[in-house]
Amino acid sequence: MYNVAILGATGMVGQEMLKTLYQRNFPFKSLKLLASARTGGSIIEFNGQKMTVEIASHESFKDIHIVLSSAGEAVSRELAPQAVKAGAVVIDNTNAFRMDDDVPLVVPEVNAAAIKKHKGIIANPNCSTAQLVVVLKPLHDYIPIKRVVVSTYQSVSGAGKDAVDELLNQAKAFLEGNEVTSKYLPKQIAFNLFPHIDVFMPNDYTKEEIKMTNETKKIMGADIPLTATAVRVPVIIGHSEAVTIEFEKPFSPQKAKEILSKAEGVKVFDNPVGIEYPTPIMAVGRDETFVGRIREDISHPCGLNLWIVSDNLRKGAALNAVQIAEKLIEFKMLQD
Amino acid sequence: MYNVAILGATGMVGQEMLKTLYQRNFPFKSLKLLASARTGGSIIEFNGQKMTVEIASHESFKDIHIVLSSAGEAVSRELAPQAVKAGAVVIDNTNAFRMDDDVPLVVPEVNAAAIKKHKGIIANPNCSTAQLVVVLKPLHDYIPIKRVVVSTYQSVSGAGKDAVDELLNQAKAFLEGNEVTSKYLPKQIAFNLFPHIDVFMPNDYTKEEIKMTNETKKIMGADIPLTATAVRVPVIIGHSEAVTIEFEKPFSPQKAKEILSKAEGVKVFDNPVGIEYPTPIMAVGRDETFVGRIREDISHPCGLNLWIVSDNLRKGAALNAVQIAEKLIEFKMLQD
Helix, strand or coil: CEEEEEECCCCHHHHHHHHHHHHCCCCEEEEEEEECCCCCCCEEEECCEEEEEEECCHHHHCCCCEEEECCCHHHHHHHHHHHHHCCCEEEECCCCCCCCCCCCECCHHHHHHHHHHCCCEEECCCHHHHHHHHHHHHHHHHCCEEEEEEEEEECHHHHCHHHHHHHHHHHHHHHCCCCCCCCCCCCCCCCCCECCCCCECCCCCEHHHHHHHHHHHHHHCCCCCEEEECCECCCCCCEEEEEEEEECCCCCHHHHHHHHHCCCCEEECCEHHHCECCCHHHHCCCCCEEEEEEEECCCCCCEEEEEEEECCCHHHHHHHHHHHHHHHHHCCCCCC | CEEEEEECCCCHHHHHHHHHHHHCCCCEEEEEEEECCCCCCCEEEECCEEEEEEECCHHHHCCCCEEEECCCHHHHHHHHHHHHHCCCEEEECCCCCCCCCCCCECCHHHHHHHHHHCCCEEECCCHHHHHHHHHHHHHHHHCCEEEEEEEEEECHHHHCHHHHHHHHHHHHHHHCCCCCCCCCCCCCCCCCCECCCCCECCCCCEHHHHHHHHHHHHHHCCCCCEEEECCECCCCCCEEEEEEEEECCCCCHHHHHHHHHCCCCEEECCEHHHCECCCHHHHCCCCCEEEEEEEECCCCCCEEEEEEEECCCHHHHHHHHHHHHHHHHHCCCCCC
């Protein structure tokens, strides 16, 4: 049994981590909830229990075996090394360490073995990448992928609780004929959308888009060219992706469906005649990454098109982190 | 001066046609508003004037020079030939005749000359195609396009007034904690989205997606391979498109910006540093097709990525139809 700490416990991902640990009966002996000074000290109610959230500091990690961290890049940079020094393994959901050579970046269905090389920190990928690679990997194992083009439809929960409130408040204001104002997101999001997630980089990609390119390569262990357009849409939870893949050889949609229906963590939901395809709302609270609209790419002889949807707070964040922790136990890499 | 009829005058596109004729000072002598039996007979108020909508029949087109038609495919199939027989030129916004060899499919900025070959009917393309080709054409003229991958973010007004009401009612119900029901759209659209516009075809593409492939080829007069994923999003007006283009040779983003800033009907809005890129809300009521996020495709040496947004009721429908009518006059192809 393990002492577990959630760093960033009051955020949307932190809350989902808490829920996931309970839902999966994670073998924890104790659970410590940590947050920054802004929300630390507050009381969280969960499963009828009141739990106090402590303010995270260098001293917070004594006797902790596992830290699930999602309190932002700056907090991770400061506290993760301290937690490691105190003897914990940190599973970090921020962008702080993902591309560090010393830090495995892991989606258990794809590269669980990378966990074995960790030096205290294991990184959880960006939400859009996690749901993409669980689908790409089994296809790539069958016929190598040559190139990927992705357009995302990313929900507002990816930007945090304040952004979700902003969406709901804007929608209400709009419906009541009142002025719509934006504070947490760069533009109006209610009844609107924009191709802008995270900051812009020198090559005019956003950091979100570049993360998808780099993290996919690192997790897949293959130099697969990938270009992305990341778009924020007025959906609360659930990221969707329109994905066009070029393979080394032709890949029939039928074969892709067959492979994906056996793939771990993936659920094929693809029956156009029955009006069945994944949508964000149906993915909420679900662990699976849903894939539908599997069809030939009529613009390329070796292409396939897919539509991938997942709960960005689950597979895109909390679930993946807890799965990594489970693998640490399975690999006997934690002393309890 | 011309006698003009709007067929489908009570619909969203019909209303926009009316507005556009006035805004552009179209030289009409008389304006006849026509609709099917369901809404025919109603009174429309426009510019402080009350206008009666007549029920369209075979007899409606006597002395009419131009019919702008947007009352659905079935109505066009029945009445357009009658209007032509009565001596009118029909500019048809439905899917009824677009791929007929005898019918020019026209976006004036791209292939105005095709109008000269009309035999009574000229087709207006699908909304998603119109805004795409005005951007593709000037680029293709500079370096030929080899392949296009498009993901759309299409607003609910593309599905008509009832669908827009459904979005607003669902949003209200959701915010008030009430049950959300769908009647006009296949799934919940408020705070959700789905990759399903028009019906599914045998190859598992939707008809909307196939229209983009076929219409783009016909308008561009070039056999350009194109694959599309068409997605309905909870936006009221304004279609967005994430577009990845492969050219025969490398195409610098800088050169593309330069070419597009001079292109007719196109407005480059692309300044990431200033957080400037097109969004649906900014495009509402505007004639231009906006393009931003112009950047290299880091997955392909000859690729470019673009983000294209336009008012689907304007360039995607009413404006394009009125522009065709204006060209008919310019080409002296109407007798007044």
